[in-house]
Amino acid sequence: MSKVKGGKVRASHILVEKHSQAQALIGRINSGEDFTKIAREYSTCPSKKKGGDLGWFAKGQMVAEFEKAAFGLSIGAMTIDPVKTKFGYHIIKRTG
DSSP: OOSSBTTEEEEEEEEESOHHHHHHHHHHHHTTOOHHHHHHHHOOSGGGGGTTEEEEEETTSSOHHHHHHHHHSOTTOBOSSOEEETTEEEEEEEOO
16 A cells, blocks of 8 residues: 555645644644634635645645655644744644
């Protein structure tokens, strides 16, 4: 079973401005709250309409920090710490 579909991963994310807010949301998700619902409510990315779903993407399509984190996760896993990019702080969940 291949880990990556043609060198692509599928991920969802929640983008916020502050590290502290991202940490608080990670805590809520880890306590059982729904990732999709939190993405719709708090994410500043247009993907929030789809619960944070970014679809499938290959290497080179996302900013480096985001890509490294997304490709480093196993399917179903979420980042433990917020991932900082020029856009803000991301909570990334690999979905495929």
